[in-house]
Amino acid sequence: MKFESVGLEKMTADLNRLDEVMHEHGLVRAEQWDYERVSYDRKFELKEGVYYLRVQGFATEGDVGAHKAIIQLKVPLLGKHYYPHGVEYGDGENFPSSLVKQSQEILAAVKAELEQFAGV
Incomplete structure (x- = not known):
């Protein structure tokens, strides 16, 4: 499922500050990076299964x-x-509405914090 209406895809931020903001909201980069890309994940373990909220980015500089x-x-x-097999992000997946709402709230909080210092 894509969260296209959040507006994070229009933002840029310094990596170190981004790491701090994401960590404050439970999104962890861990070893999911290379020299040009990063991925932040938050794991949710529900009775319906295991889900991941993922925010990705790439280095512009x-x-x-x-x-x-x-x-x-x-x-x-x-x-x-x-x-x-791994994680499926397809449109055919069924996500609990409470998880979707919680994910939207997390992403909105991340965006609000990033807007204070990030480029748009």
Whole structure:
């Protein structure tokens, strides 16, 4: 599921500040990066299954590995994990409405905080 109406995909931010903001909202980068891309995930374990909220971005300037980069965010995604195959983000997936609402609230909070210092 794509969260296209949130508006995060129009934002850029310094990598180090982005890491802090995402972590405050439970989105973890961990080892999901290379020198040009980043992914932040938040895991939800519900009775209906395991879900991931994912926010991805790519470096428009600098180097992610050196912790000196400007990141352009992409459209956030919500996916369901299927063992052992991985996460599916397709339109055919059924997501609990409470999870969708919670994800929208998290993304809105992230956006509000990023707007204070990020480029739009």
